[in-house]
Amino acid sequence: MIRHLSLALLVTLPLFIQPVAVVADEPAIQAHEGLPIIDWKDAGNYVGKEVIVQGRIEATGRARTIVFLNFDRARSFTAIVRKKSEGNFPSPPDAMYSGKLVQIRGRISMYKEKPQIEITHPDQVKIIDAAGETANPDQPAAASHRKFDGVVTIATYNVLNMFDAHDDPYHSDEGTPQKSREELQKLAATIHRVDADVIALEEVENRGILEDFTRAMLGDMGYQNVVCFEGNDGRGIDCAVLSRFPVGPVTSYRHLRFEDGNGGLTSFRRDLLRVRIEPPDASPFDIYAVHLKSKRGGDTSEHVRMAETKAIRRVLEDELARDAKSLFVLCGDFNDTWDSNPIKQLRGQGPMALHAFVNDIPKETATYNKAPYKSMIDFIFCSPEMAKRYVAKSLRVVDGTVESSGSDHNPVVAKFDVRSAPSAKAANAPAARDRVAVGG
Numbered sequence: 001m002i003r004h005l006s007l008a009l010l011v012t013l014p015l016f017i018q019p020v021a022v023v024a025d026e027p028a029i030q031a032h033e034g035l036p037i038i039d040w041k042d043a044g045n046y047v048g049k050e051v052i053v054q055g056r057i058e059a060t061g062r063a064r065t066i067v068f069l070n071f072d073r074a075r076s077f078t079a080i081v082r083k084k085s086e087g088n089f090p091s092p093p094d095a096m097y098s099g100k101l102v103q104i105r106g107r108i109s110m111y112k113e114k115p116q117i118e119i120t121h122p123d124q125v126k127i128i129d130a131a132g133e134t135a136n137p138d139q140p141a142a143a144s145h146r147k148f149d150g151v152v153t154i155a156t157y158n159v160l161n162m163f164d165a166h167d168d169p170y171h172s173d174e175g176t177p178q179k180s181r182e183e184l185q186k187l188a189a190t191i192h193r194v195d196a197d198v199i200a201l202e203e204v205e206n207r208g209i210l211e212d213f214t215r216a217m218l219g220d221m222g223y224q225n226v227v228c229f230e231g232n233d234g235r236g237i238d239c240a241v242l243s244r245f246p247v248g249p250v251t252s253y254r255h256l257r258f259e260d261g262n263g264g265l266t267s268f269r270r271d272l273l274r275v276r277i278e279p280p281d282a283s284p285f286d287i288y289a290v291h292l293k294s295k296r297g298g299d300t301s302e303h304v305r306m307a308e309t310k311a312i313r314r315v316l317e318d319e320l321a322r323d324a325k326s327l328f329v330l331c332g333d334f335n336d337t338w339d340s341n342p343i344k345q346l347r348g349q350g351p352m353a354l355h356a357f358v359n360d361i362p363k364e365t366a367t368y369n370k371a372p373y374k375s376m377i378d379f380i381f382c383s384p385e386m387a388k389r390y391v392a393k394s395l396r397v398v399d400g401t402v403e404s405s406g407s408d409h410n411p412v413v414a415k416f417d418v419r420s421a422p423s424a425k426a427a428n429a430p431a432a433r434d435r436v437a438v439g440g
Helices: 002-016 040-046 083-088 093-097 181-194 207-217 295-322 341-347
Strands: 037-039 050-056 059-062 066-070 078-082 101-111 114-118 125-127 151-162 198-204 225-228 238-243 247-252 272-277 285-291 328-333 378-382 412-417
Touching (some): 037 040, 040 050, 040 101, 059 093, 066 093, 151 181, 151 207, 151 285, 198 285, 198 328, 207 225, 207 238, 272 295, 285 295, 378 412
Parallel strands (some): 151 198, 285 328
Antiparallel strands (some): 059 066, 101 125, 151 412, 328 378
């Protein structure tokens, strides 16, 4: 009898358990932020891009599976709502928007040689008044384009857990909260101070959050190219590159296998990301972005960084063997100091030694800014030929703190003259000075 009563309780118990609502974090950056607001007549110039199109719906129509919202009688540009999406609207879309002045957010595509935009949800559409036709408060500032004089500013910056609000089922990101809007704004302010033409970033969760951040908070910086490849990190943090200049081939070394120093094989804990940068009327060059294994594991982690730097060194030496005049920069968060064994191995010696010009900054300079571990662990190295293009005394570190900049790292910045022939402005510091130990 008692057994039957227990079973009955077990059967009825779930009836008393109320479902728990899971509330997702509000994204730090809204979907529309920073998107250009364009006149519908210009839509054909933005094919493949996400924009906000503004205009009046002059005519509507229906086919068997599509509602058409036309911006003129000639159907020069059309917004479409497919039948499968109509249920998302409180009333028929053609009735809702006919004759209305609207702003529609979406990606421009082409159909039968005419541009169109698809609407799947009413959240994409904003009905505005006539004043909105000339006043666009959400319009981002025009991108700044200084005249390119052949001198490229290159930077590297660990942005400390640039995570979005979404759970990634393929990575262990649950323990890392999204980067707050305030922190993102502080990062953006720092990147504005750096004002680099090309900047390598570390600890970016994915391309989506980086594109949102670049669009919404760096819209005036001119970063037309956002490169971010998924690496090997278990939390999902990746290396990335933003560039004002055209980008050529991109290579990820995440699958490269190499000896781990203990008789086995391993790969990069994050990645070695190579991006070809192609400035106009100047020599193309490569950016290698890297984020080595941290010291969180204590002294036992040095052998991991030794294996990683040995692998990087082999990649770079292969490149220099193919072309001794190869132009490249290796930069990122190396998680070790200048005089450490992994960094000494990475720098190398002789004609293939990498240059870093660390003597151009004060010896006490720190790129990791949290006490008591302040030290210089972020670097910009360059090939022997790129070293000839280095602009003397241009290496600098932009000071900050987690509280002031949103990151526990400080950006490292340097300038290089990449015109076809090095000019008098580009100066190569003596090799002995270039290898003075600092930051340890």
